[in-house]
Amino acid sequence: MKSLSIVVRDDAYDKILTPLAFAYLTASEGTQVDMLFVNWAVKALTAEGAANLHIDGRHADDEAKVRAGVAKAGLPTEIYDVIKALKSTGKVNFYACSLAAAIFGVDETNLIPEAAGIVGAAWFLNDKAAKAEHYQYF
Amino acid sequence: MDEIKITTTLDTSGKCCPMPMVETNKAIKNLAVGDVLEIIATDVGTRKDIPSWCERMGQTLLSTTERDKVLRYYVRKER
Numbered sequence: 001m002k003s004l005s006i007v008v009r010d011d012a013y014d015k016i017l018t019p020l021a022f023a024y025l026t027a028s029e030g031t032q033v034d035m036l037f038v039n040w041a042v043k044a045l046t047a048e049g050a051a052n053l054h055i056d057g058r059h060a061d062d063e064a065k066v067r068a069g070v071a072k073a074g075l076p077t078e079i080y081d082v083i084k085a086l087k088s089t090g091k092v093n094f095y096a097c098s099l100a101a102a103i104f105g106v107d108e109t110n111l112i113p114e115a116a117g118i119v120g121a122a123w124f125l126n127d128k129a130a131k132a133e134h135y136q137y138f
Numbered sequence: 139m140d141e142i143k144i145t146t147t148l149d150t151s152g153k154c155c156p157m158p159m160v161e162t163n164k165a166i167k168n169l170a171v172g173d174v175l176e177i178i179a180t181d182v183g184t185r186k187d188i189p190s191w192c193e194r195m196g197q198t199l200l201s202t203t204e205r206d207k208v209l210r211y212y213v214r215k216e217r
Contacts (some may be wrong), residue, residue, distance in 0.1 A: 025156035029195070054210040074150070074157030 011115045013053040013079065014066055019138040020082050027091035034093045034128040036121070040111070042100035046110045050080035062133035084113040087114040093121045142200055145173035151208065154173065154181045159191060166197065169215045177211040178215050184209055
């Protein structure tokens with residue numbers, strides 16, 4: 001696979017792990033990965049937001065167990081550290097949706113340096129998602 | 139297994155997807171063509187991941203063993 005585009009909507013700690021793991025997996029093989037963070041997930045592209053991601057709802061009580069499992073699997077337990085690991089592959093671009101950024105309080109002052117910027121969804125959908133070999137939505 | 143000369147061993151024991159594949163991709167880059175990478179894994183997902191990765195990446199899976207839930211893959215770098 002040459003390119004993969006992923007839209008991430010859900011910001012629960014456990015649910016954001018899967019798209020990040022898929023990105024890590026494919027980037028390690030040389031696939032170009034572009035990720036757009038929309039809705040609440042845009043908060044993951046801030047240091048404070050990434051640090052405050054938790055498991056929601058009926059699985060919330062299992063967070064410590066889940067984090068232990070993540071560590072055992074070999075992944076960093078903090079989402080920001082996972083993002084840094086993905087960035088270090090040189091194959092993953094993180095974009096914040098401009099609408100989500102405006103609604104959920106993300107701007108260029110708190111956007112993590114690993115992010116490629118705040119972008120319009122039209123650009124991402126047409127120039128990244130539509131042109132990617134594969135597209136996923138989480 | 140005596141006929142396979144191992145160049146490097148990558149031990150991913152205890153780790154799960156995506157890390158065995160991430161580390162395998164890193165390890166293979168550091169080898170020369172003809173070198174053999176031994177991958178030790180306990181993630182049962184590698185049973186399909188490693189053979190399909192070899193086919194996709196143009197590497198040769200020389201042999202696979204499984205004993206006491208420990209999987210060993212022997213991959214020769216071709217490119």
